[in-house]
Amino acid sequence: MSSPIDSTPDEDRSACGASHALDRALALQPLAGQPDGYMGHTSIDYWNMVGPFGGVTAAVALQAVLVHPQLLGGPVTLTVNYVAALAQGAFRIQARPVRTNRSTQHWTIEVTQTDAAGTAAVVLTGTAMTALRRDAWSDDEQRMPEVPAAAQLEPVRSAARALFRHYDLRVVEGHVPQRWEDQLSPSRSRLWVRDEPPRPLDFPALAAMSDIFFPRIWLRRARQTPVGTVSMTVYFHADAARLARAGTDHVLAQASGQGYFKGFHDQSAQLWSSQGELLATSHQVVYYKD
């Protein structure tokens, strides 16, 4: 682990009554003369093993859409591709409304970073669709499973990664294997998650939580191998009212792998509010080495 993980500037700032770590990670500065462009900065608060937590990177990509002055409606889909590892520091993000229909709007997203030699390189690509929701018939076909309440479970304690200080995680089933014994098991995990300290749920927070799971292949194989998410899609099944009902409570997050093939596996996930309302479904592809 590199030194940024051991420093605690976020806690210093929290102590001063400043904003939530997630809000600081989501802070974007408009670029003068570039209507679709913003500057951001990677967050050491959510540092993961070798780079910023991909969930928060996805949240930032969505945030660039949500703060755009031409935004129509709220998010329905978000796809982000982790093209290259983000270096600690500044990045430039462009969210461009490619087409605005009567009730839907399509976006392309691109994040670039400039290296010491001044060369800009793409580190993330993405697309999103936002829409004005109508009061149509609605139904959560995928029901929340019956699980113990978050309050009945112990939070996960881990000093290993900065990001664990900013999430309250309580594992219902499918925790990281206690022993790496190379035995095949079902890859399903269920866990409660909320921001730490609690923060009212919004779309960027939900996008970040969609990536909260450790890699399915670790659970499937009980073997710890090098991994990295290469692409994630989130479908939102919520509007402002549903998010408000979810509030600052834990969200139940469930994930399973379906296929593991020659270096890449998928993950299918569902997130529900503590009241059992489906908030998002998500899918990702993870690179793995043997």
Next chain:
Amino acid sequence: MSSPIDSTPDEDRSACGASHALDRALALQPLAGQPDGYMGHTSIDYWNMVGPFGGVTAAVALQAVLVHPQLLGGPVTLTVNYVAALAQGAFRIQARPVRTNRSTQHWTIEVTQTDAAGTAAVVLTGTAMTALRRDAWSDDEQRMPEVPAAAQLEPVRSAARALFRHYDLRVVEGHVPQRWEDQLSPSRSRLWVRDEPPRPLDFPALAAMSDIFFPRIWLRRARQTPVGTVSMTVYFHADAARLARAGTDHVLAQASGQGYFKGFHDQSAQLWSSQGELLATSHQVVYYKD
């Protein structure tokens, strides 16, 4: 139905021993002086209710990546966003290799059409990731369900849409409701599908088959409402050898809805070869009206 559906130029051409309808739909002409650009033409062979079948549009988007001279490896992910309805006629497609890493390559895709007034508009956006597969540990955690063989089931006969002439579909369970009785049912469908006439399975064909299902909301509600796919993601769990084993046999395709919320619902799908090997997992979001 508009007149193109009633004309049968494809059959005339088939009778001459020309290429498969899917190969004609996938035909792209490089644009001189534009290394990432191609011209294509919508296929009336795969015409759906109000436009070209979205599955074939996704297949064309992937094809633009696969024919690119800088292609690295084979496809792992594909996301396409149906930004606007494609008009019958020519389109321009751009597949740009945004970043080429050692073993992975990230792509952005854009399809534009020019209207009678000469104005170009984006009709599709997308991203893809290709990779050199390595001989890593592999496993199909999502097993193919036990179902009757395709030969034991009757093919679906429908003259209603051109595309049904180009697929052999055999429904195992979850057919289009016989009666629209407004009763809530599980939305799962299982069906066998192959190109008609048979065609050796490749990645574009698999991308198209990922969109073969009628909308989950019709089955869930037993109520036929206006719908349209707005975004689809396909994760490929196959290489050339696995596709070759699938051959020209039927593919088992399974789909379920998870959430239906205020005008948009999702669909989660899996596709297996007749030998039970997982070929692709897919997800999409569908717009619906009450």
